Structure formats: C-alpha cells, structure tokens
Amino acid sequence: GQQVMQIPQYQHVQEGEDFTTYCNSSTTLSNIQWYKQRPGGHPVFLIQLVKSGEVKKQKRLTFQFGEAKKNSSLHITATQTTDVGTYFCAVTGGGNKLTFGTGTQLKVEL
C-alpha cells in the first residue's frame, strides 16, 4: 500500500508562533486528507486535497498539495492553545482505505 512519511514527530511552539507539518511520499498520491486529534479524543477530518498544486485555507490553517502530488503540508499561522493536538495526513487506497502518517504532535505554550 501507499506509504507516507510525516515530519516532524513533535513540535513545541510558543503561542502566536507559526507551525508547519509535512507529509511526503515516494509515489504519486491520488489525494491527501488531513485530520486533527485532540488529546484523549478521536480523529476529526479537516480537509481533502485532490488537485496538483492545490491550496486550501481554513481560517489560520493553510493546506497545500505539491505540484507532483507527492507531498503536502499543513501550516498554522499564529498558533493558539486550541490548536493543541496531533495532526495526521492520510492517503486513500483501494476500498476507500486510508493509510495514515504517524502524525505530528503539536504543543502550544503560553
């Protein structure tokens, strides 16, 4: 199945700083989805990217899909304590099966 590498594994930031997590694949991806999981919670769908070079924004979150469809990034501008959690990328395979990256755990300090 498709594999995705996600970096970094952990990120500590001061409130107000920016944050970026990256997903990389050695193969061309059909799409990529991003999920957020709060501590003690369940993954929640954020967004899906399908087109080469696609950029989508949700308030302070910016999602990009690479031109070659082999990488993606999630950027948060001016982090807040509500952004704390683990962010996962996931790619779709046959049977609508998702393969998840290992996630980036974000901690925001006041």
Add this chain to the structure above:
Amino acid sequence: DAGITQSPRHKVTETGTPVTLRCHQTENHRYMYWYRQDPGHGLRLIHYSYGVKDTDKGEVSDGYSVSRSKTEDFLLTLESATSSQTSVYFCAISPTLGTVYYEQYFGPGTRLTVT
C-alpha cells in the same frame, strides 16, 4: 459529530479471553472500518466492511475477526486476547465509494487493556 458509538468505551481483560467490540452508526453509511492506535504507529487499519456481510483485511488483521450482519453494526472480535493487542480501537464510517474520495468519521474509541 457523526452518529457513531462504540461499546464498551473501556475494557480490561485477561490474556487468552475472547473480546468483542461493537461499533454502531446511525448514518446508514456503507463503509465501516476498525483501526488501532498505538504510540509511534499512528492509526493502522485492522479490517473494513463495504457492505453487509462484505469485509476485508487491513494492514494488521492477524488475531482479529469482524462481522457485519446489519448496516449499522460492525463487530470486532479478538478471539484470544494477547498483551500486544492492548491499544485504543477506533471505528470509522464513510459514505458510498464512488469516483470521489470520501472522508472518514471516527467514533469515540475503545481503550482495551489486556493483562
């Protein structure tokens, strides 16, 4: 949140005992999934179902079986629990597969401890 419930939410069991986890949905979605989540591994697919009585294996299916006799229920069974199956188990659902890729909606999870 999508209408997904999991039961039990917490369970402690002994090695060698059978365990069944239940996932129930009220969304009438065709696809249902079972994942396990362990530190350092993210979410890994155990089994999934694409319809009543239609199931298939995922990445980490050894030691697990599933059944789906109704659209709304998807059961995960550990035939003989082992300590390596201590994990958090998530159920997820997704609408009908077509030419569009659909997001998945996750249940609240079941924390299973095998002693």
